[in-house]
Structure formats: C-alpha cells, structure tokens
Amino acid sequence: MRQLWINNHWSAAIDDATFGVIDPATEEEVGRVPAATRADVDRAMQAAQTAFRDWRRVPAAERAELLHEIARRMREHVENLAVTLTLETGRHIDRNRRYVLWSADVFDYYAELGRNDRGRVIPSVEASQLALVLKEPYGVVVCIVPWNYPMLLLAWKIAPALAAGNTVVIKPASQTPLATLDLAHCFEHLPPGVVNIITGSGGTVGDALVTHPATSVIAFTGSTEVGQRIAGLAAERMTKVHLELGGKDPCIIAADADIRTAALGVAWGAFVNAGQVCTSIERIYVERPVYRDFCDCLAELTAGLRVGSPFDPATQITPLIGSRERDAVLAQIEQAQAQGARVVAGGRRPPQLDLGFFLEPTVLVDVPYTATIMREETFGPVAPVAPVEDFEQALALANDSRYGLGASLFTHDPRKAKRFYEEIKAGTVWINDPLTDNLAGPFGGMKQSGIGRELGEEGLAEFLETKHVHWDFEMQPKPWWYPYGDK
Ligand code: NAD
Numbered sequence: 200m201r202q203l204w205i206n207n208h209w210s211a212a213i214d215d216a217t218f219g220v221i222d223p224a225t226e227e228e229v230g231r232v233p234a235a236t237r238a239d240v241d242r243a244m245q246a247a248q249t250a251f252r253d254w255r256r257v258p259a260a261e262r263a264e265l266l267h268e269i270a271r272r273m274r275e276h277v278e279n280l281a282v283t284l285t286l287e288t289g290r291h292i293d294r295n296r297r298y299v300l301w302s303a304d305v306f307d308y309y310a311e312l313g314r315n316d317r318g319r320v321i322p323s324v325e326a327s328q329l330a331l332v333l334k335e336p337y338g339v340v341v342c343i344v345p346w347n348y349p350m351l352l353l354a355w356k357i358a359p360a361l362a363a364g365n366t367v368v369i370k371p372a373s374q375t376p377l378a379t380l381d382l383a384h385c386f387e388h389l390p391p392g393v394v395n396i397i398t399g400s401g402g403t404v405g406d407a408l409v410t411h412p413a414t415s416v417i418a419f420t421g422s423t424e425v426g427q428r429i430a431g432l433a434a435e436r437m438t439k440v441h442l443e444l445g446g447k448d449p450c451i452i453a454a455d456a457d458i459r460t461a462a463l464g465v466a467w468g469a470f471v472n473a474g475q476v477c478t479s480i481e482r483i484y485v486e487r488p489v490y491r492d493f494c495d496c497l498a499e500l501t502a503g504l505r506v507g508s509p510f511d512p513a514t515q516i517t518p519l520i521g522s523r524e525r526d527a528v529l530a531q532i533e534q535a536q537a538q539g540a541r542v543v544a545g546g547r548r549p550p551q552l553d554l555g556f557f558l559e560p561t562v563l564v565d566v567p568y569t570a571t572i573m574r575e576e577t578f579g580p581v582a583p584v585a586p587v588e589d590f591e592q593a594l595a596l597a598n599d600s601r602y603g604l605g606a607s608l609f610t611h612d613p614r615k616a617k618r619f620y621e622e623i624k625a626g627t628v629w630i631n632d633p634l635t636d637n638l639a640g641p642f643g644g645m646k647q648s649g650i651g652r653e654l655g656e657e658g659l660a661e662f663l664e665t666k667h668v669h670w671d672f673e674m675q676p677k678p679w680w681y682p683y684g685d686k
Pocket of ligand 1: 344348370399402426428442445644
C-alpha cells in the first residue's frame with residue numbers, strides 16, 4: 200500500500216481510508232492508496248507554506264542543480280515508473296518509457312530557464328531613484344492533474360513552478376495515483392515540504408485544495424466543466440488560476456494534400472492513447488475532390504490497427520481508462536449514426552477481448568456538421584469525417600466551436616497554411632504534423648479550452664508574479680506632497 204508524501208515523509212490518511220486502482224487492460228486491482236481528507240490537505244498545505252519561506256531564497260543556480268537531480272533520478276527509475284504508468288493508465292509500455300524520459304527533459308529544461316529572468320531595471324522618474332521590475336514566486340501552487348498523461352502533465356506544472364521558487368502540493372487523478380506517488384523518490388533530495396503529494400477524490404481533496412486559504416495558484420488540467428467550477432471558487436479569493444481544459448480539435452485536409460500521408464497523420468492524431476488526448480483530432484473536414492479517397496484510405500488503415508495489451512510490442516490501440524468512459528464513447532458513436540453518420544471501420548468492443556476497457560478504433564463518415572459528435576468532446580478512438588465544398592467553409596466550421604485548444608491542417612499550399620494559422624482560434628496550430636509537442640513551444644487553450652500556457656518561457660512566467668519597486672535614495676519632501684501641493 201502506498202502512502203501520502205507530505206513534508207518528505209510517507210503517511211497514511213488521518214482516518215486510514217484507502218481506495219483501489221484498476222488496470223484498464225485486465226480490470227484487476229493493481230494498487231491501493233490513501234483516500235485523504237481535508238485534515239490531510241491541511242497537513243500538506245502547512246508543509247508547503249512553511250517550506251516556501253526558505254525555498255524562495257535558495258539561489259536560482261542551486262535550485263537548477265536540484266531540478267537536474269530530479270531528472271537524473273527519473274531516468275534512473277524509468278523502467279519502474281513506465282511499468283506502473285502502464286498498469287494504471289493502460290497506455291503502451293513503450294510510450295510510457297518515452298513519456299517518463301520526456302518528463303525528465305522538462306525538469307532539465309526549466310532547471311536552465313529558471314536560472315534567468317528575475318526582472319529588470321527600468322528608467323526611474325528622477326536621477327536619485329532606482330526602479331525595478333521584480334519577478335517573484337507566488338507561494339504554494341496546487342497542481343491538479345487528469346489520468347490521461349499523469350506524469351507528463353505534472354512535469355509541465357511542477358518543473359516551472361519549482362524553478363520559479365514556489366512550493367507545490369500535487370493531486371493526481373484518482374484513477375492514476377500510483378506512479379505519481381512513486382515519483383516522490385525522485386524528490387527525496389529536496390528540502391522537506393517543497394513537494395507534497397496527496398491522493399483522493401476530486402470532490403474532497405480537489406475541492407479542499409482549491410478553497411484552501413494557503414493556496415496561491417491553482418494549476419489545473421482536466422475537463423472544462425471542473426475547470427469552470429474551480430475558476431468560480433477561485434474568484435471568491437482572487438486566487439490565480441491556470442487552466443488547461445478540454446478540446447474538440449479540428450483537422451482540415453486540403454484538396455492538394457497527399458491523401459495517404461494525411462490519413463496516416465489523422466489515424467495517429469485521432470487514435471494515439473486510444474484517443475484520450477486533449478488535443479486528439481476529433482473533427483475532420485475534407486475538401487470534396489479528395490473526400491472519398493481520404494475516407495477509403497483512413498478506413499483501410501484503421502481496420503488494420505491492432506487492439507490489445509499495452510505490454511504487447513505489436514499493440515497499437517490500448518484500452519480506455521474505464522468502462523463508464525468506454526460506454527460514453529460507444530453511446531456517442533450510436534448517437535452519431537442516428538444523426539446520419541456511417542461507421543466504415545470499428546464501432547464496437549473488440550469481440551476477441553473479454554476483459555479490459557477496449558474499443559475498436561472507429562471511423563465515421565458523412566457526419567452532419569451539427570451532429571453531437573462534431574460538437575462535444577469525445578475521449579476515445581473515434582475519427583468523424585465530413586466533406587466540405589472548399590477551404591473557406593472548412594475554416595469556418597473549424598472555428599465554429601466553444602473550444603480552441605489545437606487545430607491541424609494538411610496542405611502544400613502556403614496561402615492556405617498562412618490563412619489557417621492566422622485565422623484559426625486555437626492555442627496550437629499544426630501544419631502537416633499533428634500533435635507534436637515542443638518543450639520550447641507554449642501549449643494551452645483559447646476560448647473554453649483554458650487560461651494560460653504551459654511549456655516554453657510562458658510556462659515559467661505563469662508561476663512568477665510581477666512587482667514594481669520605486670526607490671528614492673534621498674529622503675526629501677516632494678513639492679507636490681501635502682501640505683505644499685495643490686491637490
Ligand atoms: P476531470 O476534470 O474529471 O479531472 C481532472 C482532475 O481534477 C482529477 O485529478 C480530478 O480528481 C480533479 N477534480 C475533479 N473534480 C474536482 C473538483 N470539484 N475540484 C478540484 N479537482 C477536481 O478530468 P479527467 O476526466 O481526469 O480528464 C479528462 C479531461 O481533461 C478532458 O476533458 C481533457 O480534454 C482534459 N485534458 C486537458 C488537457 C490540456 O492540456 N488542455 C490535457 C489533458 C486532459
């Protein structure tokens with residue numbers, strides 16, 4: 200049984216309650232963790248608040264070395280972490296190895312970025328003065344993450360938050376707390392209280408963290424609905440929020456695109472991690488002249504994908520996180536058919552797999568623009584395709600959404616590419632290479648997909664507060680002060 204990580208100590212929840220974690224591929228329990236209470240949240244917040252007093256004063260160069268050490272330990276433990284991630288997420292072991300290594304890179308990246316950028320000297324009003332712009336850490340950053348990329352999305356938050364001099368309290372999703380708790384071994388060399396990990400439900404632990412008086416920043420990745428609730432609660436105390444939320448990412452296939460390349464790119468963008476990616480391709484608009492060829496090619500590729508165990512090297516499509524989530528996607532596919540769409544690949548649970556939350560990768564064609572599956576987020580391996588008369592119409596449809604996370608386009612035409620990146624309302628734009636992230640490239644959403652950016656220099660700036668200092672060396676009364684001044 201794993202325990203909470205508070206103030207560099209392992210401990211049970213105050214009332215000893217626990218909950219189980221299920222392997223999505225086998226439906227077996229693979230671990231138990233504490234179900235923390237508000238009192239446990241208080242302990243973690245207290246530890247983080249106390250640690251902040253000294254951590255903010257640690258020289259940036261020293262903090263950088265401590266962050267590099269986290270990365271080194273993650274690389275050392277890559278195999279154990281990847282196996283645990285695979286057991287709790289159901290994602291393929293090869294990908295999890297890669298994600299652990301990439302998460303380690305995030306710590307190295309922010310270790311270096313954190314050495315710089317602590318403000319600037321600006322022109323003062325008079326010669327006898329000094330004017331400074333300071334960049335300071337906020338205090339305790341609460342990091343709440345979802346189950347789809349538990350370690351990577353966590354690294355995107357805590358690496359910059361720590362590099363900036365904040366302390367953190369982490370709440371993993373209740374489906375995937377195991378690898379996050381194991382990651383504590385990579386934080387053992389940090390001063391007590393700088394990193395704290397607390398497990399439990401969103402309703403209890405999440406809510407207690409969001410409303411805690413010691414919380415300075417809420418860094419949240421998850422659904423738009425929970426994000427909206429958090430933003431509302433944060434507004435009461437004016438707590439800074441950083442929200443990475445849902446998406447309904449469009450992909451446009453222009454008439455000049457190479458069809459096989461575009462179909463391969465869409466199969467990757469729609470089905471990677473069984474479609475459980477916030478930036479999955481979820482709406483595909485294809486210019487009419489290449490529509491039929493594209494649909495045939497995508498259907499053929501999809502039918503050939505192999506669904507199975509995340510530990511099998513040949514597997515391409517792994518299970519969804521839970522039965523409820525799988526059934527919700529199946530219901531969306533059914534509803535789309537009732538609304539006029541046709542299934543040309545997949546569309547059901549794989550008959551050869553009795554256990555596990557598997558779903559065949561699915562291609563829907565002739566999907567009406569107004570169908571629910573073209574408007575509401577789908578967290579599963581589904582590619583809904585619709586024809587468009589021209590690029591103009593595709594662009595208008597792509598922008599017709601409450602979300603604005605990512606968007607992609609396949610074209611060789613520079614005029615279409617430029618219009619696309621200028622006019623699409625999305626935080627990330629991919630042209631001919633969907634879903635590629637870049638450590639230096641800021642990531643985040645427009646519209647209801649979020650507030651703020653992770654990664655890049657912007658990712659560090661989110662965790663630094665600005666202060667303007669105006670200092671007059673000569674303590675002389677100014678002519679405009681009372682009682683001399685006229686107002
Ligand atoms: P979710 O919103 O249900 O849960 C996310 C986290 O919030 C979990 O840790 C959960 O326990 C916690 N939580 C739940 N209720 C809470 C509350 N009332 N107060 C505080 N915390 C609470 O999302 P999910 O189902 O875990 O993840 C899927 C969603 O995440 C999708 O909508 C997806 O698009 C989104 N997502 C967004 C990004 C991004 O970067 N924009 C990345 C990954 C996932």
